[in-house]
Amino acid sequence: MSDRVLRVGTRGSALALAQSGMVADRIAGIAGCSVELVRIRTEGDVNTGPLATIGGTGVFVTGVRTALLDGRVDVIVHSYKDLPTAPAAGISLTAVPLRENPFDALCARNRLTLDELPAASTVGTGSPRRAAQLLTHRPDLQVVSIRGNVDTRLRKVTDGELDAVVLAAAGLNRLGRSDAISQILDTDIMLPAPAQGALAVETRAGGPAWFTEAVRALDDPVTRAAVLAERALLRDLEAGCSAPVGAFGQVTGDSLTLRAVVVAVGGGDEFRVLRGGPVSAASELGAAAAAELLAQGAARLLGAR
Secondary structure (H helix, E strand, O other), X not given: OOOOEEEEEEOOOHHHHHHHHHHHHHHHHHHOOEEEEEEOOOHHXXXXXXXXXXXXXXXXXXXXXXXXXXXXXXXXXXXXXXXOOOOOOOEEEEEOOOOOOOOEEEEEHHHOOOOOOOOOOEEEEOOHHHHHHHHHHOOOOEEEEOOOOHHHHHHHHHOOOOOEEEEEHHHHHHOOOHHHOOEEEOOOOOOOOOOOXXXXXXXXXXXXXXXXXXXXXXOOHHHHHHHXXXXXXHHHOOOOOOOOEEEEEEEEOOEEEEEEEEEOOOOOOXXXXXXXXXXXXXXXXXHHHHHHHHHHOHHHHOOOO
């Protein structure tokens, strides 16, 4: 192993550290170097208000990207769904590793499923997308807005404050908390956030080859194509990561299928689209799906765009 040290920038949450540590270890194994995780506080970590009101897209990203650009770190790792859809000057999306489970998970008392929850049960989530789809499927539920890390949210169920919470299955799996899952919510109930379950590994544009090539080796073309379609849809809807938009791209051979939904925040009213095309035209597929949703009238459910 060389005496080079790769500095990997990360937020300080347990999930961010788990994700960044996993990626850092893989890069180190390929590049033959040691790694240092550099913790960086972001606006999303400091401000505990609802994501939709403190800035939504970007609140977990800007501080980490600044550390990359000013040279404090060499590589940064994000939950891809947290990234703004516009490219960042001076930064390259060098790898999109193999995607974890992209779906949402219900974590309920007594391991109840969504349909088994009694009428007027309380379900916690900080996501307007999840809240809207929950209320579309079960209008009787009381959806409670919550923030906090995974353990904090799960504790609200075990302490009896809530009947259930909805979290990303990927985060639970990466933290070794899959035992808390009572039901994986299939796409007929809840489409995930665009890029949910995927990671984005960024480096400075034109950065040193000794680690850039190692990062590039982590890229999974199937995941990148699916996520590219989902994010192109989000971009053309001019909607952020806190908008009530669900999307899921699925690759089969050379073909890509994209399902998407825009849901009224209170549930009920929704617009859906299903489109297919070649993997090589993933971005165009996402753009076409967004155009179809807008033609249906989805813009009125997105608020100020």
